[in-house]
Amino acid sequence: MAATPTKLGFTLLELMVVVAIVGILTALLVPDASRQVSHAKRAQALAQLLSLQLAQEHHYLVYGYYADLAVLGAAPDNPNYRFHIADITATGYRLVATARDGHDPECAELTLTHLDEKAPAQCWR
Numbered sequence: 001m002a003a004t005p006t007k008l009g010f011t012l013l014e015l016m017v018v019v020a021i022v023g024i025l026t027a028l029l030v031p032d033a034s035r036q037v038s039h040a041k042r043a044q045a046l047a048q049l050l051s052l053q054l055a056q057e058h059h060y061l062v063y064g065y066y067a068d069l070a071v072l073g074a075a076p077d078n079p080n081y082r083f084h085i086a087d088i089t090a091t092g093y094r095l096v097a098t099a100r101d102g103h104d105p106e107c108a109e110l111t112l113t114h115l116d117e118k119a120p121a122q123c124w125r
Contacts, residue, residue: 038104041080042123045097048076048083049112052095056085056114065090066114081110 055074059067068085069075076083081097088094097110107123118124 042104042107042110045078045081045099045110046124048078048081049095049097049110052076052083052085053112053116056093056095066093080104086111 052074055072056066059072066088068088080100080103082100083095083097086094086096092114095112099108102108107120110123111119
C-alpha cells in the first residue's frame, strides 16, 4: 500500500483569513499612529513657545520691555508651525503658533501670554 503524500503549504482560505486580520489591525493602528505624530509635532511647538517665553522674560528683565522676534533673534525653525508675537506692548505680549497645512485641526492655534495664560487649554496637556 502506497503512502499518501502529505500536503505542504496553506490553503486559499487560510491566506484570506490572515490577510483579513492584517487589514483589520492596520485599519485600527494607522489612525492612532497619525494622532501620535500630530501630538509629537504639537509638543515640539509647545516647547518652542515656552522657549520664546523665556527669551521674552529675559529681555524684559534686562531692558524693561518686551520685544518682537527680530529683536529677540529667537524665531523658531519649525516646518509644522508658524510663530509670531501678537498684541505686543512694553508690558505684555501674546505668543502664537499656528499649524501649517491644517495638520492639527483641533489645536490649529496655540497661544501663550506674558501672564502664562495658555490656550486652548486642552492642547497644553
